[in-house]
Amino acid sequence: MYPSRFRYESPRSIDEAIALLQEGGGEAKVLAGGQSLVPLLKLRFAAPELLVDINDLPGLGYHTVDPDGTTRIGALCRHADLERSTVLPTRQPTMAAAAPLVADPMVRNRGTLVGSLCHADPQGDWASVVTALGGHVVAQGAGGRRSIPMAQFVTGPFQNALGYDEIAVEAVIPAPHGKPAGGYLKLERRVGDFATVAVAVAVERSHSVVTRAGIALTGVGGATINAVEAAQALVGHPLTARTIGDAADLAARAAQPRTDHRGSAEYKRQVVRTFVKRILTGVNEPTRKAA
Amino acid sequence: MTQARDEIKIGGLGASRKRVEDNRFVRGKGRYVDDIVLPGMLHMEILRSPLAHARITSIDVSKAWQIPGVRLVLTGDMMAARNLAWMPTLSYDTQAVLATDKVRFQGQEVACVVADDPYIAKDACEAIVVEYEPLPVIVNPAQAVAEGAPVIRDDKENQPDNVVFTWEVGDKAGTDRAFAQADVVSTLDLHYPRSHPSPLECCGSIADFDRSTSKLTVYMTTQAPHIIRAAVALVAELPEHMIRIVSPDLGGGFGNKVPVYPGYVASILASILLERPVKWIEDKTGNLISTGFGRDIYLRGEMALRNDGKILGVRMYTDSDHGAFFSDAQPSKFKIGLLHSAFSCYDIPVAHLVNRGVYTNKAPGGVAYRCSFRVTEAMYFQERMVQAAADDLGMDQAEFRRRNFVRDDDFPHRTPWGFLTDSGQYGKCLDVGLEAIGYQDFLTEKEEARKQGRLLGIGISTMTEPLGAGNSREYDILGIKMFDSAELRVHITGKAILRTGAKSQGQGHETTWAQIVAHELGIPAEDITVEEGDTDTAPFGMGTYASRSTPVAGAAVSMVARKVRAKARKLAAHLLEVSEEDIEWELGRFYVRSAPDHGVTIQECAIAAYSNMPDGMEPGLENVAYYDPPNLTWPFGCYIATVEVDPQTGVWDVLRVVAVDDCGVRINPMIVEGQIMGGLTEAYAMANMQFITFDAQGNCVGSNYMDYLLPTAWETPGYELHEVVTPSPHHPIGAKGVGECATVGGPAAFVNAVMDAIRDTGVRNIDMPLLPDRVYEALTKRHDVSGAPPVRTDDE
Structure with a gap:
C-alpha cells in the first residue's frame, strides 16, 4: 500500500483529538477501525493531510444497555464485539441479526459500528439497522455534545452531518416500549461483498399489536432508505399475512x-x-444468512 | 506386499506425505520476489492508461523528474529509441511494452518511474501528464467484426480489420453429411465469460545488471524460467549465458505467470541503464486489469443426433476475444489452444470446428487459466451441449452419456479432431459417481420437492482432457519443443538433490518429486532435496502449466532415477563381486539372485561411487534425463452437483458435490485430493461469481477484490471425492495430469444442475456467472440469459 503522504497523530484524549481536527481545518480524517478509510488511502481515492487515530482514546469500546433499556455503542466498539455480545440477542434482536453479516470476520475484528455510520456508504449495513431502530449519533466538538437523529445524520452518499471538527463518539438506540423483534437479511454474492440488497426490520409489539416499526433498506438508493410508509403500515395491527404483504x-x-x-x-x-x-x-425465529 | 508397505514408510509412491514446502510457508518463511532485498535496490512503478482506446497526443514527464528521489522516467519513445517499444508474444504477435502511438486497453502500460522508494515512484507517476484523444472502443467480437469498426492494430501491416486468425479443424463435408442424416439437431449458444487466474501474489521482478561482470540476474514471478531466459536473450539482445532467471517461491500462478509482461522488460532496461537493482511489484489492480486472462469465447454448437441417442456429428463455431495483443500462451501449432479436444470422451464419428479470433480493446492474454490450453472452454461447451442434446431427445442425462462414451476396449481411440486417447474406464467412473450421489433417490426427492414448489436440480459433467504437452512432434512454444528434464545427484552418504525444468507454484513438487525418486531408488523421500526455478542450476525445461509437470517433468524424474539405478547396479555388482546379470533389485537394495541375504543398499552403492568404484568407471552417481512423452496423458473426471434454487431470489445453494477422478497412479493422494478440491472451488467460482466484464467504454469491472470475487471458505461447498485408477499406458509410473481436471470439468456440473432445477421454465441456457438476478430473470421471464454480464445502468 502506497498512499499519498500524510501526517499521523494519535491523541490521548477527546479534547486533544478535537483540537487536532480543528488544526486540520477540514483536511483531517478520523481513523477508527480503518476498514473503509485505509482502502481509500491505498487506492489514493482519499488523500487527507492528517490522520487522527482515535484508537488510543480511553473508554470508547463499550456497548451497554442502560437500566431504562437505552442501548449505547461507543465509537471504538468493534463489529466483532457486537457479534459476540450476550446482551443484544434479547435486547436488540435486529442488531444481533445484522452483526454477523457485516463484511467478513477480519473486517469485523477491526471495524466499528460508529465508523460505519460516519462512512455513510449506501451499501453499509449499520446505517439501515440504526435507522430502523430510530437511533441517533452523538457528536462531540469544541462546543460540547449534540445528538443527530440517524435519519438526518446521513446527508448523501458518503456524506454525514458532522462538522469537520466533530467526532462521533456514540450511537444510541432508544429503549423499546413493547417487546422488540426484527431481523436483518442481506443478499451478497460472497462473504465480504457489498450488499446487492439488504433489509433491516425492527418492530415492537404489545399484546401482539405492533406499537412501533422501522424498516430501512441497504444498497437500493443513493443513501440508506428509511421506508417510513412501509413501517407505518404495520403499526396498530397484529402481524398478519396481509399487513406483512402491504x-x-x-x-x-x-x-x-x-x-x-x-x-x-x-x-x-x-x-x-x-x-x-x-x-x-x-x-x-433466529435470522439465517439469506444468500 | 512388504515392498508396498516399505515404500509408504520411505515416502514413496502412494504415500500421503505432508508437503515439505509447507514447513516454511505456514511459518511465514516463504521467500517470494517481494521478500528479496538487494543492496542499492530501486523501485519501479507503472503508469497505466485510464482509457481503453485513445491516441496519445503528448506525454509530459517534466514534473515527475522534479520530484526528489526519482532516478528514471521511461516512456514509449525512450523504449523505441532502443528498439524495445514492442516485444514479441508467445503467439507470434507483437505487444507494446510502453505505448507509443496509442493505448489499446484500459490499464495498458504508458510510462514507468524508477525511484528510491515506491511511494516516490507512485507520486511521480501521478505527476506525469498524458493527453489522450479518445477513439471508439470495441469490447466484444460482434463489435470487432462489425462493418466500419475501427482497426485496433493499425500498427501492423496487412491487418485491415480486427480478425487475428481463423482456424479450422475437422471434416466439414463429412460433418455436413452426418447432419443430413440426423433425426434431431440440437443447438446451443454459449459464452464462457472472461475471468482472471488471479494468483494471490501478483507479478513482479527484480532486475540486477552488474556492469562489472556483464551478468543480468532477474528474480521474477514466472512459471517457465527457461522460456523467459530465451525470450530475454532474444528481445534484449543479451548473451544467454549472461542471463540468470530465478523464480523463487511463487504465490500461485494458474497460467497467469507464463507470459512475458512489460513490467519485466522495463525493469530490466532500467537496471541496465541505472546499473542498480530495480524492483517492480505489481499491485492487485495492475494484475487484474493488464495480465493474462482466461476464457472469453462465444460458441454456436450443433449436434446431429439419432433418435436412439447416438451422436452422429458435432459442429462448433467459436469466436474468441484475445484483447489488444494476441499473446496467448499456447503451443504454436494450435491457434485456439486445444479447444478441439472437446468431445474426446465420446465416440463421435465426425466433427467440424471453426474458430475466429479477434482483437478488442481489452487486456491481452488468453492464458491457460488452470487448464491445458482452452480445454476448460472445450469441456464446458461439450458438457452443456450434451445436456441440451439429452433434453432434446427426452433422454436421461446419465444414460445419454453412457451410450456415447468411448468403451474401455476401444483404446487407443482417435477423437474426431485427431487426438489419440489411450486409456480410461469412463462408464465405471460415471457409475461410481451416480452411486455416490444416489442418483435415482435424488430424482425421486426432486420430484417430491417440485410438488411443494421447491426447485432441486442435479448436474453431471464427464470429460477426458489432454494433459502433459507435449510430444515434440506436435507441441512447441516459439519453436522450442515441449519436453522436460530432471537432473539427479546422489551424494556420498546416499542423500540426493534433484533439479527439474518445471517450476512449482503450489503443486508441491518438492514433496512429490522426492516420492518418485524414493519409488525408483528406495532412498527415503526425506533424504532428497528438490530445487527448481534457477536457470543457472536447473536443467532446461518448459516450466509448469497445463498440468504438464507430472506427465513430463515427473516422467523425467523417473527416467533419471532409473539411469542412476543402472549405474548403481554396476557398483553393486562390483561390491558383491558377482556379474550384473546375477543381481536383482528390490526397493532400496541390490542382492544376489542365488543368495538373497547377500546384498547392498543404494546408500552403500552411493558411497562406493565416490570411494570404491571399479577400475575404469567414472566416479560419482548422477545423471540427467530429458523426457519427450510419446503422447499426452488422458485423465477422466466425473463431477456431479446437486443444487436448490430459491424461486423468490434466484439464489442457488449447492447441496452436494461428488467428484470421481481417474488420474492414473497417484503419487501423493493427499496432494491430488487438494488439487481436486482447489479445482472444484475454482469451478464453483466460475459458475457463480468470478468474472471480469467491461462497460461500453472499455472500463474493466473487476479490477480489485471488491468487484472481482473469489469464493471464501464460507460459501465454498463441501466435496466428496472418489477415485478410479486406470494407469497411463506410456507414463513411466502410470501417472496422468490432474491439477486442472476439476476446474475444467466442474463448471458444467454446477450450471447443468441449476438448469435442471429450472427445467420447467423451458429455459435452455443461462450463461455464467449464474448470478442470482440472472437466474431470477430466467425463472420469471422464461427466456435464456445470454452473454457477458452487462454493466447495465439506468442511464443507458
Whole structure:
C-alpha cells in the first residue's frame, strides 16, 4: 500500500483529538477501525493531510444497555464485539441479526459500528439497522455534545452531518416500549461483498399489536432508505399475512435501486419485498444468512 | 506386499506425505520476489492508461523528474529509441511494452518511474501528464467484426480489420453429411465469460545488471524460467549465458505467470541503464486489469443426433476475444489452444470446428487459466451441449452419456479432431459417481420437492482432457519443443538433490518429486532435496502449466532415477563381486539372485561411487534425463452437483458435490485430493461469481477484490471425492495430469444442475456467472440469459 503522504497523530484524549481536527481545518480524517478509510488511502481515492487515530482514546469500546433499556455503542466498539455480545440477542434482536453479516470476520475484528455510520456508504449495513431502530449519533466538538437523529445524520452518499471538527463518539438506540423483534437479511454474492440488497426490520409489539416499526433498506438508493410508509403500515395491527404483504410492497416501492452488475432495479425491488416478508414472517425465529 | 508397505514408510509412491514446502510457508518463511532485498535496490512503478482506446497526443514527464528521489522516467519513445517499444508474444504477435502511438486497453502500460522508494515512484507517476484523444472502443467480437469498426492494430501491416486468425479443424463435408442424416439437431449458444487466474501474489521482478561482470540476474514471478531466459536473450539482445532467471517461491500462478509482461522488460532496461537493482511489484489492480486472462469465447454448437441417442456429428463455431495483443500462451501449432479436444470422451464419428479470433480493446492474454490450453472452454461447451442434446431427445442425462462414451476396449481411440486417447474406464467412473450421489433417490426427492414448489436440480459433467504437452512432434512454444528434464545427484552418504525444468507454484513438487525418486531408488523421500526455478542450476525445461509437470517433468524424474539405478547396479555388482546379470533389485537394495541375504543398499552403492568404484568407471552417481512423452496423458473426471434454487431470489445453494477422478497412479493422494478440491472451488467460482466484464467504454469491472470475487471458505461447498485408477499406458509410473481436471470439468456440473432445477421454465441456457438476478430473470421471464454480464445502468 502506497498512499499519498500524510501526517499521523494519535491523541490521548477527546479534547486533544478535537483540537487536532480543528488544526486540520477540514483536511483531517478520523481513523477508527480503518476498514473503509485505509482502502481509500491505498487506492489514493482519499488523500487527507492528517490522520487522527482515535484508537488510543480511553473508554470508547463499550456497548451497554442502560437500566431504562437505552442501548449505547461507543465509537471504538468493534463489529466483532457486537457479534459476540450476550446482551443484544434479547435486547436488540435486529442488531444481533445484522452483526454477523457485516463484511467478513477480519473486517469485523477491526471495524466499528460508529465508523460505519460516519462512512455513510449506501451499501453499509449499520446505517439501515440504526435507522430502523430510530437511533441517533452523538457528536462531540469544541462546543460540547449534540445528538443527530440517524435519519438526518446521513446527508448523501458518503456524506454525514458532522462538522469537520466533530467526532462521533456514540450511537444510541432508544429503549423499546413493547417487546422488540426484527431481523436483518442481506443478499451478497460472497462473504465480504457489498450488499446487492439488504433489509433491516425492527418492530415492537404489545399484546401482539405492533406499537412501533422501522424498516430501512441497504444498497437500493443513493443513501440508506428509511421506508417510513412501509413501517407505518404495520403499526396498530397484529402481524398478519396481509399487513406483512402491504409493508413488503410499500418497502419495495420505497426502494430506489439502480440497475448495475449486481442486478436489475426490478430484481432488487423483488428482493426487498421478499426480505421484508421473510423477516416479518419469521420474527420469532433466529435470522439465517439469506444468500 | 512388504515392498508396498516399505515404500509408504520411505515416502514413496502412494504415500500421503505432508508437503515439505509447507514447513516454511505456514511459518511465514516463504521467500517470494517481494521478500528479496538487494543492496542499492530501486523501485519501479507503472503508469497505466485510464482509457481503453485513445491516441496519445503528448506525454509530459517534466514534473515527475522534479520530484526528489526519482532516478528514471521511461516512456514509449525512450523504449523505441532502443528498439524495445514492442516485444514479441508467445503467439507470434507483437505487444507494446510502453505505448507509443496509442493505448489499446484500459490499464495498458504508458510510462514507468524508477525511484528510491515506491511511494516516490507512485507520486511521480501521478505527476506525469498524458493527453489522450479518445477513439471508439470495441469490447466484444460482434463489435470487432462489425462493418466500419475501427482497426485496433493499425500498427501492423496487412491487418485491415480486427480478425487475428481463423482456424479450422475437422471434416466439414463429412460433418455436413452426418447432419443430413440426423433425426434431431440440437443447438446451443454459449459464452464462457472472461475471468482472471488471479494468483494471490501478483507479478513482479527484480532486475540486477552488474556492469562489472556483464551478468543480468532477474528474480521474477514466472512459471517457465527457461522460456523467459530465451525470450530475454532474444528481445534484449543479451548473451544467454549472461542471463540468470530465478523464480523463487511463487504465490500461485494458474497460467497467469507464463507470459512475458512489460513490467519485466522495463525493469530490466532500467537496471541496465541505472546499473542498480530495480524492483517492480505489481499491485492487485495492475494484475487484474493488464495480465493474462482466461476464457472469453462465444460458441454456436450443433449436434446431429439419432433418435436412439447416438451422436452422429458435432459442429462448433467459436469466436474468441484475445484483447489488444494476441499473446496467448499456447503451443504454436494450435491457434485456439486445444479447444478441439472437446468431445474426446465420446465416440463421435465426425466433427467440424471453426474458430475466429479477434482483437478488442481489452487486456491481452488468453492464458491457460488452470487448464491445458482452452480445454476448460472445450469441456464446458461439450458438457452443456450434451445436456441440451439429452433434453432434446427426452433422454436421461446419465444414460445419454453412457451410450456415447468411448468403451474401455476401444483404446487407443482417435477423437474426431485427431487426438489419440489411450486409456480410461469412463462408464465405471460415471457409475461410481451416480452411486455416490444416489442418483435415482435424488430424482425421486426432486420430484417430491417440485410438488411443494421447491426447485432441486442435479448436474453431471464427464470429460477426458489432454494433459502433459507435449510430444515434440506436435507441441512447441516459439519453436522450442515441449519436453522436460530432471537432473539427479546422489551424494556420498546416499542423500540426493534433484533439479527439474518445471517450476512449482503450489503443486508441491518438492514433496512429490522426492516420492518418485524414493519409488525408483528406495532412498527415503526425506533424504532428497528438490530445487527448481534457477536457470543457472536447473536443467532446461518448459516450466509448469497445463498440468504438464507430472506427465513430463515427473516422467523425467523417473527416467533419471532409473539411469542412476543402472549405474548403481554396476557398483553393486562390483561390491558383491558377482556379474550384473546375477543381481536383482528390490526397493532400496541390490542382492544376489542365488543368495538373497547377500546384498547392498543404494546408500552403500552411493558411497562406493565416490570411494570404491571399479577400475575404469567414472566416479560419482548422477545423471540427467530429458523426457519427450510419446503422447499426452488422458485423465477422466466425473463431477456431479446437486443444487436448490430459491424461486423468490434466484439464489442457488449447492447441496452436494461428488467428484470421481481417474488420474492414473497417484503419487501423493493427499496432494491430488487438494488439487481436486482447489479445482472444484475454482469451478464453483466460475459458475457463480468470478468474472471480469467491461462497460461500453472499455472500463474493466473487476479490477480489485471488491468487484472481482473469489469464493471464501464460507460459501465454498463441501466435496466428496472418489477415485478410479486406470494407469497411463506410456507414463513411466502410470501417472496422468490432474491439477486442472476439476476446474475444467466442474463448471458444467454446477450450471447443468441449476438448469435442471429450472427445467420447467423451458429455459435452455443461462450463461455464467449464474448470478442470482440472472437466474431470477430466467425463472420469471422464461427466456435464456445470454452473454457477458452487462454493466447495465439506468442511464443507458
